[in-house]
Amino acid sequence: MVNLSSLNPVQKEAVLKTDGPVMILAGAGSGKTKTLVTRITYLLDDKNLSPHQLLALTFSNKAAREMRERIAHEIPGLDIGSLQITTFHAFCARLLRSEANFLGLSRNFTIYDEGESKAIAKSLLERRGISTKEINPYEILSYIDGLKNNGYYPGRDMAEGADPSDEYFGYFEEYESELHRANAVDFGGLITAVIQLFEKFPDVLNRYQNRYHYVLVDEYQDTNRAQFELIKMLCGKRRNICVVGDEDQSIYSWRGADIRNILDFEKIFPDVQVLKLEQNYRSSKTIIEAASHVIQKNTLRKGKQMWTANPEGDEIDIVECFNDKEEAEFVAQETAKLFNAGVSYKEMAVFYRSNAQARLIEDSLRKYKINYRVVGGVKFYERKEIKDMLSYMRLIINSKDSLALSRIINVPARGVGATSLRKLEIEAVNANSSLWDIIEKIVDSQRASGEDFSHIKLSAKIKSSLSEFVTLISELRLLDENKVKPSLIYEKVLHESGYHSFLKANKDYETLARLENLDELLNAITQFEESAEVPTLSGFLETITLDTSSEFDEAAIPNSGEVSLMTVHGAKGLEFTHAFVVGAEENVFPSYRSVDGGESAMEEERRLFYVAMTRAMKKLYVTFAQGRMLFGQVKFNGPSRFIDEIPEKLFTWKKLSNTSRSTEFHSSWGGKHDDNYDPYDQSQETKYGDEEVVYQIKETAATPRESYHQPKFPKGSKVVHSLYGSGKVEDSEGSGADEKVLIKFADGARKKFMVKFAPIVMA
DNA sequence: GTTGCGCAGATTTTT
DNA sequence: TCTGCGCAAC
Numbered sequence: 001m002v003n004l005s006s007l008n009p010v011q012k013e014a015v016l017k018t019d020g021p022v023m024i025l026a027g028a029g030s031g032k033t034k035t036l037v038t039r040i041t042y043l044l045d046d047k048n049l050s051p052h053q054l055l056a057l058t059f060s061n062k063a064a065r066e067m068r069e070r071i072a073h074e075i076p077g078l079d080i081g082s083l084q085i086t087t088f089h090a091f092c093a094r095l096l097r098s099e100a101n102f103l104g105l106s107r108n109f110t111i112y113d114e115g116e117s118k119a120i121a122k123s124l125l126e127r128r129g130i131s132t133k134e135i136n137p138y139e140i141l142s143y144i145d146g147l148k149n150n151g152y153y154p155g156r157d158m159a160e161g162a163d164p165s166d167e168y169f170g171y172f173e174e175y176e177s178e179l180h181r182a183n184a185v186d187f188g189g190l191i192t193a194v195i196q197l198f199e200k201f202p203d204v205l206n207r208y209q210n211r212y213h214y215v216l217v218d219e220y221q222d223t224n225r226a227q228f229e230l231i232k233m234l235c236g237k238r239r240n241i242c243v244v245g246d247e248d249q250s251i252y253s254w255r256g257a258d259i260r261n262i263l264d265f266e267k268i269f270p271d272v273q274v275l276k277l278e279q280n281y282r283s284s285k286t287i288i289e290a291a292s293h294v295i296q297k298n299t300l301r302k303g304k305q306m307w308t309a310n311p312e313g314d315e316i317d318i319v320e321c322f323n324d325k326e327e328a329e330f331v332a333q334e335t336a337k338l339f340n341a342g343v344s345y346k347e348m349a350v351f352y353r354s355n356a357q358a359r360l361i362e363d364s365l366r367k368y369k370i371n372y373r374v375v376g377g378v379k380f381y382e383r384k385e386i387k388d389m390l391s392y393m394r395l396i397i398n399s400k401d402s403l404a405l406s407r408i409i410n411v412p413a414r415g416v417g418a419t420s421l422r423k424l425e426i427e428a429v430n431a432n433s434s435l436w437d438i439i440e441k442i443v444d445s446q447r448a449s450g451e452d453f454s455h456i457k458l459s460a461k462i463k464s465s466l467s468e469f470v471t472l473i474s475e476l477r478l479l480d481e482n483k484v485k486p487s488l489i490y491e492k493v494l495h496e497s498g499y500h501s502f503l504k505a506n507k508d509y510e511t512l513a514r515l516e517n518l519d520e521l522l523n524a525i526t527q528f529e530e531s532a533e534v535p536t537l538s539g540f541l542e543t544i545t546l547d548t549s550s551e552f553d554e555a556a557i558p559n560s561g562e563v564s565l566m567t568v569h570g571a572k573g574l575e576f577t578h579a580f581v582v583g584a585e586e587n588v589f590p591s592y593r594s595v596d597g598g599e600s601a602m603e604e605e606r607r608l609f610y611v612a613m614t615r616a617m618k619k620l621y622v623t624f625a626q627g628r629m630l631f632g633q634v635k636f637n638g639p640s641r642f643i644d645e646i647p648e649k650l651f652t653w654k655k656l657s658n659t660s661r662s663t664e665f666h667s668s669w670g671g672k673h674d675d676n677y678d679p680y681d682q683s684q685e686t687k688y689g690d691e692e693v694v695y696q697i698k699e700t701a702a703t704p705r706e707s708y709h710q711p712k713f714p715k716g717s718k719v720v721h722s723l724y725g726s727g728k729v730e731d732s733e734g735s736g737a738d739e740k741v742l743i744k745f746a747d748g749a750r751k752k753f754m755v756k757f758a759p760i761v762m763a
Numbered sequence: 764g765t766t767g768c769g770c771a772g773a774t775t776t777t778t
Numbered sequence: 779t780c781t782g783c784g785c786a787a788c
Contacts, residue, residue, distance in 0.1 A: 059778070061778085088778075090778085113778085132784080190778085252775080252777075254774085254775070254776090255775085255776070255777080353774070353775075355774085356773080379776095410764095413764080418764085546778060548777085548778070567774085567775065567776090569774090569775050570776090572777085573777095591774050591775080592774090594774085604775095629779075630773095631779070632779035633779085
């Protein structure tokens with residue numbers, strides 16, 4: 001029997017309410033995974049559900065793994081293999097392979113990743129003689145992706161957003177036939193193909209509906225329309241559907257996630273039981289109150305009221321830095337300080353909005369000899385040499401994978417260059433066949449009878465190269481068919497293709513790294529062989545395209561570990577006792593893209609900020625720089641609007657001043673500071689140099705910002721902005737902390753400012 | 764087929 | 779400012 005005693009009342013309900021539609025809105029740090037795991041354990045243990053009758057869908061492999069492990073821990077002796085806790089994509093891929101014949105796919109289809117999809121889009125443009133300057137392939141791809149995210153597949157009665165008269169609709173159809181020709185499916189297509197399968201073959205759907213008695217979806221706020229439709233179909237019969245999500249943590253709309261899935265769930269399932277997990281077990285009261293306050297500004301939400309029984313905790317530090325360098329220095333010094341006070345590095349994290357911000361932070365952490373690691377970054381499987389090897393292996397599995405073939409036909413050089421390849425491609429398109437089939441036929445026609453390919457002008461040398469290539473791949477294919485171990489096939493590919501010696505011919509530093517990567521790949525394959533039930537080459541390939549979490553268990557540094565650096569997106573789902581949110585400036589966080597991207601874009605930024613804040617357990621630092629080097633220019637963006645949304649009583653505003661700046665100065669950013677200080681005064685500038693500077697933190701009491709009833713800069717006043725020069729207030733609204741002014745400058749430009757942040761004074 | 768120059772563009776990336 | 783890419787010249 002499952003022990004429910006450690007659950008709170010709502011969590012308990014979420015476990016026990018097994019039948020019918022349930023939506024669990026689980027706030028950050030509310031014990032979501034624990035609840036889910038208990039629910040599943042309850043179904044299996046107390047309700048005697050057979051493991052294969054349960055389907056739990058997640059977004060990331062990491063989440064799936066974690067849940068599986070925890071359940072295994074709860075129910076010793078459970079046959080984990082029969083538990084279907086998997087990602088949407090892996091679930092669909094698996095289903096499609098076993099039902100491939102229905103859709104005219106063959107079960108060895110390749111899964112194309114984004115890069116490969118883009119390559120197709122590009123080649124479609126090329127084929128039409130359109131330069132990538134006129135139309136960015138990415139636009140085509142987003143269009144196609146958009147359709148798929150909405151559940152569209154060719155020939156389907158149209159879903160939302162698809163219109164055959166769309167400018168790019170023709171590309172969509174062509175793209176799909178290209179995929180088909182390559183016996184390939186892209187990420188979005190994995191989902192839509194299953195929808196298609198279910199719609200066209202109700203019997204198949206019926207089978208799956210009967211199999212899964214309970215369907216559970218994690219991170220529901222991240223589902224797109226297609227995934228939602230899929231879920232609806234799967235649970236159509238029994239309606240035992242449980243979705244778990246948090247609309248406030250929906251940060252992937254740009255990837256197709258549709259927040260309406262969560263907002264409108266009750267419309268689709270009117271009898272749904274909605275449960276809100278509102279108690280936070282992670283963070284201090286201060287952090288929860290601050291984060292709640294920020295997120296409340298959003299309108300697109302169901303509304304939860306987070307609370308916590310945790311202690312009040314420390315105040316949040318808002319740290320005003322002179323520039324981005326000083327910000328990085330601060331992070332390093334503060335990190336060191338915390339470390340000396342007994343906090344281990346692995347309990348600290350730095351979150352930034354965009355990857356580019358990592359560099360300066362890294363530099364200063366290095367300077368202070370602080371262990372850190374950057375989470376995310378260049379993916380292992382995206383490295384050239386790795387993709388090359390994978391292409392060989394993919395071609396072995398799926399001969400129609402023309403993208404793989406064209407990638408490696410001349411790597412190492414075989415004299416089959418772009419021109420020859422182009423000829424072959426044209427031939428393949430005309431014959432509606434694959435590159436491989438064409439090449440094979442040409443080679444055959446050489447040897448004996450066969451078709452006549454004399455219209456393709458290829459030199460004898462090239463033809464013999466092609467012949468050798470065909471032999472090579474065919475032999476390797478035979479190995480795979482005879483179930484030779486993937487690692488062995490890999491080694492054969494590496495050496496017999498000549499790739500290894502081709503690399504070794506170079507002796508530079510880069511090559512060395514590449515060879516190491518190739519060893520690493522072998523490691524990965526071996527590891528796969530040890531863990532997989534049936535270690536096949538195609539299984540390995542599928543695992544790595546659908547599981548990008550690449551990093552083979554990061555060898556954790558003993559004792560104190562490392563400070564984690566990551567984007568806010570990367571931070572979702574994690575927690576740290578001490579967290580730094582850096583670059584909290586307008587146009588940085590929120591990103592400039594969202595600043596003029598409409599209200600819903602801004603709401604997503606706000607959710608991001610909320611996610612960032614709620615990662616912190618004990619202490620949260622929010623830092624911003626007055627001036628920041630952006631696109632080669634120093635920009636003065638002013639503090640993020642999200643800082644302003646944190647109640648003042650919860651933070652201490654700290655202004656850094658370093659000893660190299662002799663002048664005693666005060667900030668002009670907050671209304672609570674002295675207005676005479678000009679942050680842009682060159683004489684006070686910190687140099688972008690390497691000299692060691694020691695910062696003193698000047699604490700400014702967070703005095704409540706009482707509101708003035710008179711605007712400071714009424715309409716008509718003449719003012720001077722330290723960056724934009726002199727101008728006149730054309731319009732003014734609000735007063736005190738909310739006062740905003742519209743200024744027309746001497747050069748005619750009009751700009752709007754928050755008075756409390758803008759460096760403006762009366763002329 | 765490689766090298767190099769010039770130019771545009773520059774968030775986020777669970778699969 | 780930095781990078782990645784397309785295209786032109788060797």
